[in-house]
Amino acid sequence: MKSIQLQHIQKSYGDTEVIRGIDVTIEAGEFFALVGPSGCGKSTMLRMIAGLESITAGTLRIDGVAANELKPSERQLSMVFQNYALYPHMSVEKNITFGLHTKGLTKLEQRERCHEAAETLGLTDYLKRKPRELSGGQRQRVALARAIVTEAPICLMDEPLSNLDAKLRAKMRSEIRQLQRKLNLTMIYVTHDQVEAMTMADRMMLLNEGEVQQIGKPLDLYNKPANTFVASFIGSPPMNLVPVKRSEKGFVASDGRQFQPNVMTTVETATLGVRPEQILPANEDVTFYAELKNIEVLGTETILAFDVGGVEWLAKWPGQWPLSIGEKVACYIDPKQMSLFDADGERIEPRHPKLFEALEVFQ
Amino acid sequence: MTMRNALVYTLLVLSAAVMLFPIGYAFSISLMDGGEVLKGNLIPEEPSLANYVAAFDRIPLLTYLVNSLVVALLVMVGQVVLSSLAAFAFVFIDFKGKALIFMLFLATMMVPWEATMVPNFLTVQSLGWLNSVWGLSVPFFALAFGTFLLRQQFKTIPHEMYEASQIAGISRFRFFWNVVLPVSKTPLVTLSVYSFLTTWNMYLWPLLVTNTEQARTVQIGIKQMQSNEIASDWGVVMAAVVMIIIPTLLLLFAGQKQLQEGLTQGAIK
Numbered sequence: 213m214k215s216i217q218l219q220h221i222q223k224s225y226g227d228t229e230v231i232r233g234i235d236v237t238i239e240a241g242e243f244f245a246l247v248g249p250s251g252c253g254k255s256t257m258l259r260m261i262a263g264l265e266s267i268t269a270g271t272l273r274i275d276g277v278a279a280n281e282l283k284p285s286e287r288q289l290s291m292v293f294q295n296y297a298l299y300p301h302m303s304v305e306k307n308i309t310f311g312l313h314t315k316g317l318t319k320l321e322q323r324e325r326c327h328e329a330a331e332t333l334g335l336t337d338y339l340k341r342k343p344r345e346l347s348g349g350q351r352q353r354v355a356l357a358r359a360i361v362t363e364a365p366i367c368l369m370d371e372p373l374s375n376l377d378a379k380l381r382a383k384m385r386s387e388i389r390q391l392q393r394k395l396n397l398t399m400i401y402v403t404h405d406q407v408e409a410m411t412m413a414d415r416m417m418l419l420n421e422g423e424v425q426q427i428g429k430p431l432d433l434y435n436k437p438a439n440t441f442v443a444s445f446i447g448s449p450p451m452n453l454v455p456v457k458r459s460e461k462g463f464v465a466s467d468g469r470q471f472q473p474n475v476m477t478t479v480e481t482a483t484l485g486v487r488p489e490q491i492l493p494a495n496e497d498v499t500f501y502a503e504l505k506n507i508e509v510l511g512t513e514t515i516l517a518f519d520v521g522g523v524e525w526l527a528k529w530p531g532q533w534p535l536s537i538g539e540k541v542a543c544y545i546d547p548k549q550m551s552l553f554d555a556d557g558e559r560i561e562p563r564h565p566k567l568f569e570a571l572e573v574f575q
Numbered sequence: 576m577t578m579r580n581a582l583v584y585t586l587l588v589l590s591a592a593v594m595l596f597p598i599g600y601a602f603s604i605s606l607m608d609g610g611e612v613l614k615g616n617l618i619p620e621e622p623s624l625a626n627y628v629a630a631f632d633r634i635p636l637l638t639y640l641v642n643s644l645v646v647a648l649l650v651m652v653g654q655v656v657l658s659s660l661a662a663f664a665f666v667f668i669d670f671k672g673k674a675l676i677f678m679l680f681l682a683t684m685m686v687p688w689e690a691t692m693v694p695n696f697l698t699v700q701s702l703g704w705l706n707s708v709w710g711l712s713v714p715f716f717a718l719a720f721g722t723f724l725l726r727q728q729f730k731t732i733p734h735e736m737y738e739a740s741q742i743a744g745i746s747r748f749r750f751f752w753n754v755v756l757p758v759s760k761t762p763l764v765t766l767s768v769y770s771f772l773t774t775w776n777m778y779l780w781p782l783l784v785t786n787t788e789q790a791r792t793v794q795i796g797i798k799q800m801q802s803n804e805i806a807s808d809w810g811v812v813m814a815a816v817v818m819i820i821i822p823t824l825l826l827l828f829a830g831q832k833q834l835q836e837g838l839t840q841g842a843i844k
Contacts, residue, residue: 264738285744297735301757310753311743362743 213240214275214288214365214398216261221270223256223422230256232422233270238400238415240275240365243392245413245430246402249445253422254402258368261400262291274366285314289366290359294374296351298343298358304330305339308357315362329361332391349380356388360395367397373408385412406446410434418442440557443485449515451485451551452525458482463552465521469500473550477560483553488515490549491527494542501540502527509533516541598820605814612809626814630800635788636815639796642708644822646781646792647774649712654770655763658721663751665722666729667737677726684719689779696783706790711781715774721766728762729755768830775823793819 216238223231230253238244246254259265261272263284272279279287298307305326312322330336333353343351352372359367372388373381389412392399403409409416410430418425418433418441425445426438437443443451456463458480462472471484502518502525514533517526527543535541552560604612606622630636664670665677695714704710732755740750756763781792791799797819800812 262738262742264741283744284738284742289742291739291742293735293739295733295735297733297739299736299754299758301754311740311745314744358739 213396215240216366216398216400217271217273217276218261219271219273221257221260221272222268223253223260223265224268230422231260231268234417234424236417236424236427238398240398241396243389243399243401243412243414245409245416246400246419247406247409247416247445248404248419248425250404251421252419254404254419255370257419258370258400258402261287262289262368263287287366288364289368290362290364291368292355292359292370292372294371296343296355296375298351298354300343303340303342304335304346304354304357307343307354308361312361325361325363326357329357332360333357348376349384352376352384356391360391360397365398367392367399369399369401371403372401373403374405381408388412407448410446418445420445436559437485437551438559440483440485440553443551443553447487449488449526449528451487452491452520452523453483453485453553454521454523454525456482456484456521467519467521469520471499471545471550472547473552474547475550475552475560475562477552477554479554479560481555482560483557485551485553486525486545486549488526488528489530490545491525491529492544492546493529493533494544497544498542499545500543502543504535504537504539504541507533507535507537601813601816604809605817607810609808609810626808626810627818629808629811630815630818633811634796634800634815636793636796636818638789639791639793640819640822642711642790643775643792643794643819645708646711647771649708650715650774651767651770653712653716654718654721655767657716658718658766659725659756659759659763660751661722662725662729663747663755665726666732667747667750667755680719680722684723692780692783699784705784706787708790710784711790711792712774714780718770721770724762724766725759728759732758764830768826771826772823 218234218236218238221231221234222229234257246257248254256265260267263279263282263286267280274282274287299310302310305323308326308329309322312325317325326339327336330339333356335350335353335357338346338350338354343354346354352375355372359369369388373384376384385408388401391397401409401412413430415428416430416433417427420441426433426442433442433446437446437451440453443453454465456465456471458464459470461470463482463484464470465484473484500520502516502520504516504518505524506517508515509532511532512530514529514531514535515526516529516533516535517524519525554560600617603617603619605626606619606624607616608621608623608625611619661680665673665680699705699710699714702710704713736754737750740754745753776794777792778794778798781795782798785791785795793815797812797815800815
């Protein structure tokens with residue numbers, strides 16, 4: 213098990229800065245996801261850790277040792293590529309063992325390791341086949357086998373599931389996670405799919421335009437997004453946002469709807485955010501009335517669409533609701549579930565969270 | 576549809592006949608005696624192999640054939656080795672001025688070979704390579720066209736394969752040998768056949784750098800037959816011509832499948 217430390221890592225191509233100073237420590241044995249929209253620099257980040265790209269500035273430490281100048285093969289890591297990068301003319305067995313000679317293993321040891329890896333991934337029956345004779349999922353498994361056969365303590369994965377169909381993806385997700393736990397790998401996993409990151413990662417880092425937006429446990433990013441970018445990237449459907457102004461009672465949207473978030477602040481203008489599943493059918497307290505623009509009944513839940521302050525909001529109600537378009541429904545939002553972001557989009561923390569909790573106990 | 580097919584095949588057969596006529600006629604003449612040739616017969620009345628015996632008898636045809644074979648094989652191996660290594664460097668290794676050097680490389684394709692003949696001759700002469708296989712082969716080892724052809728092929732190899740091998744600690748040469756070459760079989764065969772045929776058919780350069788019977792190649796031999804006193808004996812000349820066509824035909828048949836694939840590669844995917 214090895215930890216990885218990034219100290220103010222930067223990357224530029226000529227004058228273009230693609231990574232603007234990243235500081236993070238990835239603990240040994242951790243499943244760390246790098247998430248972000250395409251072009252945010254997450255793959256560049258991974259390739260710098262792998263040694264396939266040079267590091268413009270900053271220090272990369274692997275288990276405390278500076279690794280900037282180490283060759284990829286000296287960094288004790290394995291990597292799984294998006295397109296698998298299997299050698300098309302070699303059998304599965306050769307694909308898995310090719311390169312093991314550099315570790316000074318005899319032919320017999322190589323074969324043993326190969327069979328072990330193949331067994332772990334259910335490839336034993338396919339060892340003699342060529343990659344083109346395999347399905348997408350099996351190729352993916354060969355790529356994984358090639359990574360684990362080296363027994364490197366660190367494993368890097370670059371969008372490994374993006375070429376698979378949805379069903380297989382869900383299956384491989386849990387397989388990769390189990391594999392990582394079983395082998396105790398330090399895993400860095402790049403994906404643009406926030407669902408993958410949320411379901412697999414111990415911790416995740418959200419990147420946008422080469423800058424870190426937030427690092428933390430998936431649920432922290434979900435529940436306490438650091439800014440409006442995180443709020444709108446994480447979650448499906450994402451957090452509803454609307455610009456609001458200060459009013460006597462709290463905050464008011466441009467259409468006059470009132471919100472009273474449990475956040476103490478002095479800002480005049482802000483952005484208010486609410487997760488779709490936090491907008492509930494009102495029982496007694498009504499936060500606002502919504503005129504339905506669209507409605508999708510999905511069996512376990514119902515998605516309602518309506519306008520708030522000129523922005524389309526979505527609400528996710530559990531169960532099946534026989535509502536129709538144009539209908540007015542009463543909605544309730546727990547003030548504690550409202551997030552508030554300042555003019556720069558940064559999250560405004562409730563200033564005295566302890567105090568709020570205390571008040572709640574008294575109520 | 577069958578009407579159209581019939582038409583197409585008729586045309587194809589006709590064109591094939593026109594294309595093959597000279598070779599067929601040469602073969603036919605090689606089996607005739609002198610009188611028959613002058614009569615203008617197309618088919619020999621009494622086919623005989625006497626001309627073949629005569630061809631080997633009158634000029635050292637076997638020596639010429641061996642010389643040509645050695646030179647053509649040497650050039651083929653030299654071109655394939657150097658072109659593939661150069662192409663590998665241009666595709667997989669990063670170095671300063673790569674694009675510029677590649678442009679220079681390609682620019683040499685624009686210089687006609689004849690223009691470099693004099694300096695090449697002087698070089699070969701000062702190396703003492705006149706009348707040797709080295710003088711006939713080494714000047715052709717570096718081939719911009721081959722490098723270009725293989726570079727295009729190597730560029731289709733996903734770069735991730737190279738990166739995966741780097742992470743696994745596989746050396747560049749092993750990657751080149753075990754991955755790049757095996758997946759590029761088709762263009763390598765294409766290049767080999769091309770090199771072999773070009774060298775086999777070369778005339779001007781061997782004429783310049785060889786002047787002994789021991790060193791000459793077949794094309795010179797044929798010319799020599801024509802201009803010597805045996806010129807009138809067309810049967811013998813054609814027998815020699817048929818003999819030197821055989822290796823090229825064999826090569827074409829052997830490499831036909833690969834060659835076709837190589838020339839149409841990228842057309843369908």
